[in-house]
Structures are given as structure tokens and as C-alpha cells.
Amino acid sequence: MKILLIGEYSRLHNSLKEGLIALGHEVTIAGSGDYFKKYPVDIHFEIKYTKGIMLFVKKVLFRLFKIDITSLHIKKQFNSHKEKFKNYDVVQLINEKAFGTYAKTEIQLLKFVFEHNKNVYLLSCGADYTNVKFANKNKLRYSILTPYEANKEKSNEFLYILDYLSNPYKELHGFVYKNIKGVIASDIDYHLPLQENKLYLGLIPNPINTEKLKYIEPKTEGKIIIFHGINEHNYYKKGNDIFEASLKIIQEKYSEKIEVITTRSLPYDTYINMFNSAHIILDQVYSYDQGFNALEAMAKGKVVFTGAEQEWLDFYGLQKDTVCINALPDAKYIAEKLEWLILNPEKITEISKHARAFVEKEHLYTTIAEKYIKTWSPK
Structure with a gap:
């Protein structure tokens, strides 16, 4: 056609x-x-x-x-x-x-x-x-x-x-x-x-074209790297103010265990490679499902904080916190989820593998x- x-x-x-x-x-x-x-x-x-x-x-x-x-x-x-x-x-x-x-x-x-x-x-x-x-x-x-x-x-x-x-x-x-x-x-x-x-x-x-997105197995022996890519045109709509508030909480508590990378309004070709070293991606808050950026990050094996509400879990037959993390509009809640991953790095590896498998199954x-x-x- x-x-x-x-x-x-x-x-x-x-x-x-x-x-x-x-x-x-x-x-x-x-x-x-x-x-x-x-x-x-x-x-x-x-x-x-x-x-x-x-x-x-x-x-x-x-x-x-x-x-x-x-x-x-x-x-x-x-x-x-x-x-x-x-x-x-x-x-x-x-x-x-x-x-x-x-x-x-x-x-x-x-x-x-x-x-x-x-x-x-x-x-x-x-x-x-x-x-x-x-x-x-x-x-x-x-x-x-x-x-x-x-x-x-x-x-x-x-x-x-x-x-x-x-x-x-x-x-x-x-x-x-x-x-x-x-x-x-x-x-x-x-x-x-x-x-x-x-x-x-x-x-x-x-x-999602998984052939163009190589899976990167997470290495969690050193610092946990958190990536926050901000689109300044949609700063509040995406919940970036909430993510930044949660990062402030977690940096005060675990500064020696984490590294935070923040970028602003990057072209796609730059953005997609900027987070390769990251373990965790902060994507968006006010959504019930993953958008395209979240899915591409998941395909690379990142643990993504994004939309993953019950309606989405029911649609795909999933349990929460298995392929990504639901980012609620609550900075304290997001900080608690980040802390859970920082203190349990084996969960990062587990979710990473499940995230890639999910994208290959449902989004190929x-x-x-x-x-x-x-x-x-x-x-």
C-alpha cells in the first residue's frame, strides 16, 4: 500500500x-x-x-x-x-x-x-x-x-x-x-x-524499533545514576517540578550513593544517547501509560518512572513495579520509590530485564x- x-x-x-x-x-x-x-x-x-x-x-x-x-x-x-x-x-x-x-x-x-x-x-x-x-x-x-x-x-x-x-x-x-x-x-x-x-x-x-535500541545490562556496583530529561515547553505538564522535588529529597539522603544527570530540551538524536549510562529515568507524572520516550528507555533496559496506572496494568495483565514504576504526582512517594531501588539494586536488574521483554512482546x-x-x- x-x-x-x-x-x-x-x-x-x-x-x-x-x-x-x-x-x-x-x-x-x-x-x-x-x-x-x-x-x-x-x-x-x-x-x-x-x-x-x-x-x-x-x-x-x-x-x-x-x-x-x-x-x-x-x-x-x-x-x-x-x-x-x-x-x-x-x-x-x-x-x-x-x-x-x-x-x-x-x-x-x-x-x-x-x-x-x-x-x-x-x-x-x-x-x-x-x-x-x-x-x-x-x-x-x-x-x-x-x-x-x-x-x-x-x-x-x-x-x-x-x-x-x-x-x-x-x-x-x-x-x-x-x-x-x-x-x-x-x-x-x-x-x-x-x-x-x-x-x-x-x-x-x-x-518501538528494538533493532535500533540495544539493551544495556545495568551495572549496579557503583553509584546509581538517575537521568532527568526536561522539556522546558512542558515543564509542569510533565510533572518536572515534582521530579525535581523528589530528587532534592533523595540527594540530601543518599548523595554518596547516586549521581543525577539533568538535561533540558535536547534534540532527539542527542537525548536518546544521553541516558545510556543511567539506571533510572524520570519520564512523566500525569499519565496512565507510557509515552514513546519511556518505551524507548525501557527497551534499553532502564527503570522508568512514568505512567503505569491500574488501567494499564489490567490492559496488559501486569503487576505493579515489574516493568516500570508508576510516577504519582507526589514527590515524597517518588522519593520513596527511588530509595527502594537505591537500597535494593537487584530490583534495578530485575525490572530492567522485564522492561526489555515487555517492549519486545507488546510494542515490537x-x-x-x-x-x-x-x-x-x-x-
Whole structure:
């Protein structure tokens, strides 16, 4: 099949592409590469006006005239590539806002995609109208909106998330759902809000290319190395403030037994190798399942603090603390779990092996690609 994947978050579409190519399909990815992360794409959209004086000009123009010059620049690039967006057997959008433009522009671009391709599917991955509305109604024990609700003076970081509840994005949501064949969830966080949706086709786990991720057997004779990779754009949303508070507790108690590595907003190719020496990875707090970065770290044999709630345990038939550690929004709790691992290093080795085996069993990129092909195929 000839397949177009629009948008890229956390390397999901790249790993899926690799799996699909291994099965004999022709695959093209279009997108920006997710800003500073710089993931590979075949049709590249440059994102301009994001810093300096032009960012200021952009904000003024949007405030006065509701004109988003970044969106207009992406639209101009799209128009120069129009022929590359026609006549695919399958098109998948990584998100309702797959091109990353303002809602009005997104509808214009997607209209062309829908008019020239019969089988377009939506992946629920990242914030969208459905899951933000679900979180806003407090239907979960905690969500990506929990830190906003607890401390609203930090609202600037959440403005783009809350935008999904505005009328323009509600209109975009309706337009997308009127034109897609179905929607697929990439993990439990997106599965829970979709369960009553008539277009929901089910959860297909994130594809991980384990051939590119070598398992690193942990050596626990010396210091335990803890890695904390911070994305400054999502500092509170990912719970980095809670991780830093837990690290302060554990450093005061076990400074001679641990080493902490902290990085900020690294490109993907740098980030994926920065934590090779680490035993423990601090990934994210407000999630029920693992995102892509967590799964890649698990594939390398790291003990990852991430989403691993009961809903996820039930889905995969697992016991807690066997393949990763559930990172609750509680610094004291996280510090206690870190202490447990520091004092029981054999647990690091045990969880490391289970983590790799879990990814190979449930997330192998070729097996996941087969699940996508089956889901996309006409019934």
C-alpha cells in the first residue's frame, strides 16, 4: 500500500514507517519534525517566527487581527507540495491538528487532504478536543490539567492545551470527525476518553524499533545514576517540578550513593544517547501509560518512572513495579520509590530485564505495523 503519515510526535510515525516498510509498503511522512526534537520527515515544514522580534510581531498580529503568520507560512509550504498529498491508499493524521497550524488554517489544509484521499484515519496522540474535554470534566484521578487546576498562575504553559476547548478547535474537531474513517488511540491515556466514541477503532500500542535500541545490562556496583530529561515547553505538564522535588529529597539522603544527570530540551538524536549510562529515568507524572520516550528507555533496559496506572496494568495483565514504576504526582512517594531501588539494586536488574521483554512482546514495531494494516483495511 501507499501510505501517508501526517505529523510526528516522539518518533511514533518514524517507527511505524520502519515497520510498514519491513512489511513491503511505501510510506511518506510529512511534518515539522516536532520542533527542536528534529525527527526525520520526508516532506518537511519549516516552523518560523517562534523566537526573537518576529515572535513578538506574531503575537501582536494575532492579538489585533487573529492572523497567525506561522500558520500562513506552513500553508504556503503546503501549497508548494500539494501534489505530494494526493492519491494514497491510506492517510493517517497523528492528531486533529496534524499540521500544527491555527484551527482555521488546519481545516483548509485538511480539506485538500480529505478531497484527494478516500481513506483517512486519525490517531489520538497528544492533546485534542476529546481528551482535553474529558480531563476538564475531572473524569480521571489526575490528568494533564491537574497542575493547572492546582496552580493557575502557571497558566501560560497550559494556554495551548486550553485552546482545544475553544470554538475554533471545536469546529476543527467536528470537521475532522466528519471526514475520517475512524480514530485509533496510541495508549491508555487516549483510550479512556474514546471508549464511547462511535468512530473509535481501538488501542494500538506505540511501535518501538528494538533493532535500533540495544539493551544495556545495568551495572549496579557503583553509584546509581538517575537521568532527568526536561522539556522546558512542558515543564509542569510533565510533572518536572515534582521530579525535581523528589530528587532534592533523595540527594540530601543518599548523595554518596547516586549521581543525577539533568538535561533540558535536547534534540532527539542527542537525548536518546544521553541516558545510556543511567539506571533510572524520570519520564512523566500525569499519565496512565507510557509515552514513546519511556518505551524507548525501557527497551534499553532502564527503570522508568512514568505512567503505569491500574488501567494499564489490567490492559496488559501486569503487576505493579515489574516493568516500570508508576510516577504519582507526589514527590515524597517518588522519593520513596527511588530509595527502594537505591537500597535494593537487584530490583534495578530485575525490572530492567522485564522492561526489555515487555517492549519486545507488546510494542515490537513490525507487529504493531501489522495491527495498523489490519485496522486500516476495509471491513
